Amino acid sequence: MSKDEAASFHVDVIEMYSARQRRSFLSAAASELNVEERVLKKDMGAALLRLEALVDDQLRQDLGPGTRPEPEIDEPSRRAALAFLRRPDLFGQILADFEALGVVGEQSNKLVAYLAATSRKLDHPLAVLIQSSSAAGTSCLSRP
Numbered sequence: 001m002s003k004d005e006a007a008s009f010h011v012d013v014i015e016m017y018s019a020r021q022r023r024s025f026l027s028a029a030a031s032e033l034n035v036e037e038r039v040l041k042k043d044m045g046a047a048l049l050r051l052e053a054l055v056d057d058q059l060r061q062d063l064g065p066g067t068r069p070e071p072e073i074d075e076p077s078r079r080a081a082l083a084f085l086r087r088p089d090l091f092g093q094i095l096a097d098f099e100a101l102g103v104v105g106e107q108s109n110k111l112v113a114y115l116a117a118t119s120r121k122l123d124h125p126l127a128v129l130i131q132s133s134s135a136a137g138t139s140c141l142s143r144p
Contacts, residue, residue, distance in 0.1 A: 008032065008034070009032075009033075010028060010029040010032040010033055012025050012028065012029070016044075016048050016051075022041075022044065025044075026040050026041055026044065091111055094110070094111065094114055095110060098110045098114075113128055116128040
């Protein structure tokens with residue numbers, strides 16, 4: 001951060017997503033530049049939002065239409081996939097597959113996670129927030 005008056009400046013390296021590092025930076029920069037922390041905090045927030053927008057724009061440009069061809073599926077695989085989706089016991093089969101992988105219990109949570117994962121190709125994919133006590137298996141459930 002810099003201040004035009006008398007060429008004051010403060011240089012540091014911080015992780016913008018670390019509240020502790022931002023607080024420390026703001027305190028030091030405010031003292032060095034003789035500016036109120038709230039002013040610097042507002043500027044830092046605006047800078048972070050702008051940087052996030054630039055990253056999003058670059059990602060959209062890099063991953064935009066035409067950069068990666070849609071995978072093609074052969075007709076037998078397509079028919080098998082559609083037959084699977086039309087099964088009357090679809091949810092039961094999904095749960096059985098989870099159990100075969102070693103994920104037991106929490107049937108409704110497994111189905112919600114499955115639906116969220118399969119929504120990834122939609123215009124507005126679903127998101128899941130996993131909240132639990134420590135050592136309850138949330139890491140296993142959220143692993144890609």
